[in-house]
Amino acid sequence: MSEHYDVAIIGAGMSGLSAGIRAAHFGKKAIILEQHNAPGGLNSFYAKEGRKYDVGLHAMTNYVPAKERRAIFNKLLRQLRIDRAELDLIEQKSSRIAFPGVNLRFGNEEALLESEVERVFPGQIDGFVRLSKAIRDYPDVDLNQPYRSTREWIKGFVSDPLLEEMIFCPLMYYGSAVEDDMDVGQFVIMFRSIFHEGLARPAEGIRLLIRVVLDRYRKLGGIRKMKTGVKRLVAEGGKISRIELDNGTEVSADVVLSCAGLPETYALVDSSLVSDQSEQAGKLSFSETIAVYKSLPETWGWGDDTIVFFNNAERFAYRNPSDPIDLRSGVICLPNNFEFGDRPLKEGLVRVTCLANHDTWCGYSAEAYEAAKADWFGRIQKSILPMMPVPTRDYSSELVATDMFTPKTVKKFTRRARGAIYGTPDKVKDGRTSWDNLFLCGTDQGYLGIVGSMLSGVVMANEHVLKG
Amino acid sequence: MTKDECKQVVLDIIAEIAPDEDLSDVKGDVALREQLDLDSMDFLDIVMELRKQHSIEVPEADYVQLASLDSCAEYLTPKFNALV
Numbered sequence: 435m436s437e438h439y440d441v442a443i444i445g446a447g448m449s450g451l452s453a454g455i456r457a458a459h460f461g462k463k464a465i466i467l468e469q470h471n472a473p474g475g476l477n478s479f480y481a482k483e484g485r486k487y488d489v490g491l492h493a494m495t496n497y498v499p500a501k502e503r504r505a506i507f508n509k510l511l512r513q514l515r516i517d518r519a520e521l522d523l524i525e526q527k528s529s530r531i532a533f534p535g536v537n538l539r540f541g542n543e544e545a546l547l548e549s550e551v552e553r554v555f556p557g558q559i560d561g562f563v564r565l566s567k568a569i570r571d572y573p574d575v576d577l578n579q580p581y582r583s584t585r586e587w588i589k590g591f592v593s594d595p596l597l598e599e600m601i602f603c604p605l606m607y608y609g610s611a612v613e614d615d616m617d618v619g620q621f622v623i624m625f626r627s628i629f630h631e632g633l634a635r636p637a638e639g640i641r642l643l644i645r646v647v648l649d650r651y652r653k654l655g656g657i658r659k660m661k662t663g664v665k666r667l668v669a670e671g672g673k674i675s676r677i678e679l680d681n682g683t684e685v686s687a688d689v690v691l692s693c694a695g696l697p698e699t700y701a702l703v704d705s706s707l708v709s710d711q712s713e714q715a716g717k718l719s720f721s722e723t724i725a726v727y728k729s730l731p732e733t734w735g736w737g738d739d740t741i742v743f744f745n746n747a748e749r750f751a752y753r754n755p756s757d758p759i760d761l762r763s764g765v766i767c768l769p770n771n772f773e774f775g776d777r778p779l780k781e782g783l784v785r786v787t788c789l790a791n792h793d794t795w796c797g798y799s800a801e802a803y804e805a806a807k808a809d810w811f812g813r814i815q816k817s818i819l820p821m822m823p824v825p826t827r828d829y830s831s832e833l834v835a836t837d838m839f840t841p842k843t844v845k846k847f848t849r850r851a852r853g854a855i856y857g858t859p860d861k862v863k864d865g866r867t868s869w870d871n872l873f874l875c876g877t878d879q880g881y882l883g884i885v886g887s888m889l890s891g892v893v894m895a896n897e898h899v900l901k902g
Numbered sequence: 903m904t905k906d907e908c909k910q911v912v913l914d915i916i917a918e919i920a921p922d923e924d925l926s927d928v929k930g931d932v933a934l935r936e937q938l939d940l941d942s943m944d945f946l947d948i949v950m951e952l953r954k955q956h957s958i959e960v961p962e963a964d965y966v967q968l969a970s971l972d973s974c975a976e977y978l979t980p981k982f983n984a985l986v
Contacts, residue, residue, distance in 0.1 A: 500922070503923075512944070
């Protein structure tokens, strides 16, 4: 006899844990099945040679002061009954969009970006203000809205292609599964969460957030099985009747919420339905380098930027690159440059995220893979220099550790088809699948980022577990 | 249960859902949404907490009955009294 639950959740990432909290809080018998040892999914952590690393998190978006009760971030914490103070959030200093010869700064005060646009693009400011207002007035997420291209929509507000690209750059990097475009609904969410609201991080990093969410789920009596991958979802009569686990046992549930992704979830039902080559698989994968220095970046003049979204090409291209890594654009994150005050991080960190080609990285032999990693690591560190202030001293000898992940790493740890962390380009906003009691939750439901994925868990649990 | 007691039950639930709201001066005949920062997710929570804490079922079609404290009391008091 397999054990039966009200809801089984595949994946102990931010969306799965949040869905679990909602279900367990209202007395549903919930189980979360996680293939790994560590929770967190796409936002997780690891230790290497005694040093702790975060993966995924650069910053949490949607940061607003506690008093803004209608803001998504505060609503989310209310839904999860999490006390904001527990998250020990510290705000960004400020961030920058860096294109050849042009910079736009933005921070947690919305007015900064507006004044920057006025300074750099005086002829565009009226349109930009109209765009910002249209985004503020845009209806809240409609679970039934079809995909609509932002490229067309934005031309009604912004006519300078350079400004258009500069607005797109951070929003795409922080949450577009579509090449060179975004769904308007998605664009609006990202614009609000980064430009209207802002960036912050738990002082301790992603570990703290995961611990808070996990504790909440555990205290509510939610069950969690780690190192328990799902082998197969057995469909009978249009429903998922059983969940076969890698360890040979099985469970069943009235409702199954899958945070594994759209093609990945369908593959769990029938592996012939999808492959890495299928249309549903996202095309965008990334690499990230992490350089750890003995001293903090502010000591060589890099103390102002929290995140730098850069592009040094004539035209910004957000697409699967033909090279193994696209050095022309990316995201530089300096985790030290949040408002740590009198409790700074002990070491300096420079993280660089770039678009990377999944097929190339997965096609290398073991030896060629290591060689390519070493080669590209160095090239990436050099490529960011023109986008950063000229260092006031040579800091290269202070490098104490490095790490790098590639699309191959992403594929291995997340099982995402083609290593696409932002998932399928065609989001399933209502979470419904071909099976009555199986719903998607997380990235492929359509909300991205840490706050977005947590919100996805809440909304899907509300719709399909609690209301049902 | 009296209607006033019923209103208090609803206020207690709102205090749990939205601990930072000032509930000292909520008017009975004015929609809760107009006085407090509550949205549809919060209303779902009121319904869910009624079920969890008091075994009161509110079908989705009746959510509108929870618009104000007065309408909550009209709608919920008979349900509470039917429990005993």
